[in-house]
Amino acid sequence: MDCSKVGSLLLSLRQERGWTQKQLADVLNLSDRTISKWERGLGCPDVSLLPELSAVLAVDIEKILLGDLQPNDEEVGNMKKLKFYVCPQCGSAMFAMGEAEISCCGRPLQPLAAQEVSAEHSLNVAEVEEDYYLTWQHEMSKQHYLAFVAYVTYDRVLFIKLYPEQAPEVRFPRQQHGEIYFYCSQHGLMKQRIARPDKPRKVRLPEV
Numbered sequence: 015m016d017c018s019k020v021g022s023l024l025l026s027l028r029q030e031r032g033w034t035q036k037q038l039a040d041v042l043n044l045s046d047r048t049i050s051k052w053e054r055g056l057g058c059p060d061v062s063l064l065p066e067l068s069a070v071l072a073v074d075i076e077k078i079l080l081g082d083l084q085p086n087d088e089e090v091g092n093m094k095k096l097k098f099y100v101c102p103q104c105g106s107a108m109f110a111m112g113e114a115e116i117s118c119c120g121r122p123l124q125p126l127a128a129q130e131v132s133a134e135h136s137l138n139v140a141e142v143e144e145d146y147y148l149t150w151q152h153e154m155s156k157q158h159y160l161a162f163v164a165y166v167t168y169d170r171v172l173f174i175k176l177y178p179e180q181a182p183e184v185r186f187p188r189q190q191h192g193e194i195y196f197y198c199s200q201h202g203l204m205k206q207r208i209a210r211p212d213k214p215r216k217v218r219l220p221e222v
């Protein structure tokens with residue numbers, strides 16, 4: 015551990031939160047002199063304190079050890095770099111606007127690569143009122159189902175979680191351009207462009 019790097023990281027994280035050295039010290043049950051010593055690089059926190067420090071300051075332990083947060087380039091955060099993640103253990107789905115270090119159930123998750131949609135997975139897209147009305151033939155059994163559908167435009171992600179045995183349909187408020195991403199529990203992430211029909215097709219929904 016490079017104590018002066020670690021110290022300046024701890025200082026900036028504390029200041030980000032607007033805490034005094036005393037406030038941080040109290041949370042950790044330490045003296046403010048200890049905090050002051052770290053921040054001046056005159057000593058490193060004991061390894062046994064790292065889990066608590068990481069929880070209190072909301073940063074990874076390894077980041078504290080490196081003394082460096084290495085933020086992403088700001089330009090990275092845009093929808094073209096949108097990445098989806100699904101935890102293989104619990105099935106939780108997440109997305110990020112760029113490279114992110116995401117973990118779930120104690121393991122790091124890799125971003126999913128979207129495949130072009132295959133015939134058996136293709137979604138049927140109709141325009142209904144102000145919405146896109148999506149339906150599909152794909153089964154929705156516990157073993158094999160679509161787990162989420164996301165409609166991604168240049169400035170928004172509309173994300174719908176799906177459940178086994180539910181009706182194979184979702185509606186999204188219609189935007190100008192966009193892509194549909196969806197995740198099959200067996201075949202992974204797929205991408206389907208929404209092509210606006212030349213003549214808007216009016217579809218009447220069945221009365222409920």
Ligand SMILES: [Zn+2]
Pocket residue numbers: 101102103104105106118119
């Ligand atoms: Zn998980």
Ligand SMILES: [Zn+2]
Pocket residue numbers: 135152158159198199200201
């Ligand atoms: Zn499938």
